[in-house]
Amino acid sequence: TELLLTGIGSLAGSVILHGELFERLQAAHRNYRELFDDSIDLILITDRQGVITQFNRQAADAIRIPGADLTGRSVFDLHTFDETVFEGGFSTRLTAEETLSYESELQTSSGPMPVQVFVRRIRLENEDLLQWLLHDLTERKAMDALQDDLISMIYHDLRSPLANIMYAIDMLGSTVPPGDSTTRSLIEVADRAADRIQRLTSSLLDIRTLEAGQPVTNRTAVPVPEIITQAVDAIRPLAKAKEQVVETEIPGDSDPVQVNKDMITRVLINLLENAVKFTPGKGEIRTGAKASGSGIVVWVEDNGPGIPPENWQRVFDRYTRLDNRDLGFGLGLSFCRLAVEGHGGAIWIEPADGRGARFVFSIPDAPPS
Numbered sequence: 001t002e003l004l005l006t007g008i009g010s011l012a013g014s015v016i017l018h019g020e021l022f023e024r025l026q027a028a029h030r031n032y033r034e035l036f037d038d039s040i041d042l043i044l045i046t047d048r049q050g051v052i053t054q055f056n057r058q059a060a061d062a063i064r065i066p067g068a069d070l071t072g073r074s075v076f077d078l079h080t081f082d083e084t085v086f087e088g089g090f091s092t093r094l095t096a097e098e099t100l101s102y103e104s105e106l107q108t109s110s111g112p113m114p115v116q117v118f119v120r121r122i123r124l125e126n127e128d129l130l131q132w133l134l135h136d137l138t139e140r141k142a143m144d145a146l147q148d149d150l151i152s153m154i155y156h157d158l159r160s161p162l163a164n165i166m167y168a169i170d171m172l173g174s175t176v177p178p179g180d181s182t183t184r185s186l187i188e189v190a191d192r193a194a195d196r197i198q199r200l201t202s203s204l205l206d207i208r209t210l211e212a213g214q215p216v217t218n219r220t221a222v223p224v225p226e227i228i229t230q231a232v233d234a235i236r237p238l239a240k241a242k243e244q245v246v247e248t249e250i251p252g253d254s255d256p257v258q259v260n261k262d263m264i265t266r267v268l269i270n271l272l273e274n275a276v277k278f279t280p281g282k283g284e285i286r287t288g289a290k291a292s293g294s295g296i297v298v299w300v301e302d303n304g305p306g307i308p309p310e311n312w313q314r315v316f317d318r319y320t321r322l323d324n325r326d327l328g329f330g331l332g333l334s335f336c337r338l339a340v341e342g343h344g345g346a347i348w349i350e351p352a353d354g355r356g357a358r359f360v361f362s363i364p365d366a367p368p369s
Contacts, residue, residue, distance in 0.1 A: 249288025278304030
């Protein structure tokens with residue numbers, strides 16, 4: 001009898017324990033469902049083939065399809081999906097334990113909705129499923145459009161008065177007596193400042209057109225030494241003020257390259273201005289070019305604080321700021337990347353010989369098709 005009671009007691013304890021575990025499991029499912037439905041983003045759960053099995057309220061409200069119709073549909077019918085976004089294709093990349101992301105458009109009853117898609121594998125109720133989180137980008141896209149309009153307005157509104165300022169400085173310079181070195185020096189400072197504003201406004205407009213995918217126009221055959229000489233002459237007064245030495249390696253036998261001269265010269269000026277800014281006083285800056293295949297490779301090297309390798313790609317993004325190297329809002333280097341890539345080339349950073357940074361860009365001779 002005692003043994004029987006002991007067995008019953010153990011069985012009762014197991015039942016109570018299993019009951020508690022079941023309650024915890026049910027509570028976890030409820031919490032998951034509440035988080036699932038209360039998310040501000042759209043969430044879809046699909047099988048490995050992309051067939052929808054679950055979705056939250058935000059997805060149902062945005063897509064506005066009755067639940068019975070949405071369940072069982074392919075997620076690929078609801079948004080634009082480009083398998084080339086993932087190396088090796090969609091199914092191959094999703095075998096790894098990682099979250100993949102891309103921009104797309106979700107088809108809704110009120111029209112296409114720009115979204116950022118995040119997709120990852122999950123285990124739910126012992127099933128191998130996919131979770132699709134779609135973040136609405138409508139407000140961000142609207143802000144981007146306003147920003148582009150602002151940039152265009154700034155450029156067009158500044159262009160006319162800036163041209164008048166440059167003309168007035170030029171006319172004023174022609175009236176200065178030869179012996180008045182002080183006045184002439186001040187006029188030269190104003191002239192360089194006006195030129196820099198002109199380059200900045202032109203780069204702002206170029207960023208807008210290049211990001212829109214418009215091709216680079218006004219390409220002509222330009223000697224490489226001419227580009228380097230013009231860029232170095234533009235920054236030489238800045239380097240002189242810091243007692244810096246600017247060394248050039250100009251190829252003497254290179255063929256002309258088919259480029260937009262003004263745009264590529266501004267690329268090199270931007271890189272040289274960064275080098276002057278971050279190179280200490282009495283430091284050294286080197287720039288040069290060499291033939292490479294059917295084009296050229298141009299570099300600028302300084303002996304400033306340098307850039308950590310993990311940031312070598314990020315510095316070319318817009319509005320990037322690094323802790324050890326104040327790059328402003330990143331528009332200068334962003335313009336460099338867009339301008340070089342618009343010519344069919346590439347820009348990157350290499351380890352410098354010593355301390356500092358070495359920026360390199362390539363330009364093919366033939367225009368991109």
